[in-house]
Amino acid sequence: MMTLPFLLFACGLAAAWTRRRETALGFWAAGVLVLLVLFKVHVTEVLNIAL
Amino acid sequence: MTPDHSRLLNALGLIAINTLLVLAFIDQIWFRDLPCPLCILQRAAFVAAGFGLALNLLFGARPSHYGVTILGAVAGALIAGRQVLIHIVPGTGSYGNPIFGLHLYTWALIAFGVMVIGTAIMLLFDRQFQGELLRPRMDIWALMSLTIFAAVIVANIFSTLLLCGVGFCPDNPTDYLIFRDNLSVTSG
Numbered sequence: 001m002m003t004l005p006f007l008l009f010a011c012g013l014a015a016a017w018t019r020r021r022e023t024a025l026g027f028w029a030a031g032v033l034v035l036l037v038l039f040k041v042h043v044t045e046v047l048n049i050a051l
Numbered sequence: 052m053t054p055d056h057s058r059l060l061n062a063l064g065l066i067a068i069n070t071l072l073v074l075a076f077i078d079q080i081w082f083r084d085l086p087c088p089l090c091i092l093q094r095a096a097f098v099a100a101g102f103g104l105a106l107n108l109l110f111g112a113r114p115s116h117y118g119v120t121i122l123g124a125v126a127g128a129l130i131a132g133r134q135v136l137i138h139i140v141p142g143t144g145s146y147g148n149p150i151f152g153l154h155l156y157t158w159a160l161i162a163f164g165v166m167v168i169g170t171a172i173m174l175l176f177d178r179q180f181q182g183e184l185l186r187p188r189m190d191i192w193a194l195m196s197l198t199i200f201a202a203v204i205v206a207n208i209f210s211t212l213l214l215c216g217v218g219f220c221p222d223n224p225t226d227y228l229i230f231r232d233n234l235s236v237t238s239g
Contacts, residue, residue, distance in 0.1 A: 010208065016105060021106070021110055035126060
């Protein structure tokens with residue numbers, strides 16, 4: 001599961017290298033989305049600070 | 052700033068990101084400082100930010116590519132900032148070994164901030180966007196930075212797979228999960 005962002009970015013880079021810019025940007029956007037979802041899943045600790 | 056200058060600076064920026072990711076690997080392998088889930092996500096955010104620079108090298112500089120870098124860096128700063136806040140109160144512990152007095156997540160937060168500022172400065176130079184070729188010339192710096200970038204992404208795929216398997220990572224990893232699971236299977 002945690003490899004997914006790297007896999008998507010790797011696919012995006014491969015697409016960019018083969019001149020498919022829109023596909024590359026699509027993979028990048030999917031990668032960032034997965035990254036943020038994984039971040040949300042892993043944020044379990046309550047912050048012990050007063051802001 | 053000419054397109055050639057812009058290409059060189061983008062290549063150097065990508066080399067800087069590659070260097071950070073390689074240093075993280077050295078810390079992981081040499082000092083057995085295994086990355087936590089948030090640390091892995093910060094590495095992924097470095098890749099997300101570097102992706103914009105890679106697009107600049109492959110397609111020529113465009114404002115949208117710099118936008119990719121800024122968004123990736125902001126996502127990374129969000130993750131690194133959260134980890135800094137977890138440990139910001141004295142006595143709440145830390146994760147990993149400090150390097151030059153700061154932990155890796157603090158260095159990451161600084162690096163993401165520098166990337167946002169640096170990219171914003173690059174956006175100030177309009178001439179780099181004029182007369183750019185659809186297929187820009189690939190010089191040695193661009194080729195080297197892109198090749199290492201691809202290698203670092205692949206290395207992160209294998210490293211994360213070894214560390215976490217196919218599921219979520221443990222909060223405080225003490226060993227490579229995939230080896231531990233296989234050993235328990237064979238010994239059982």
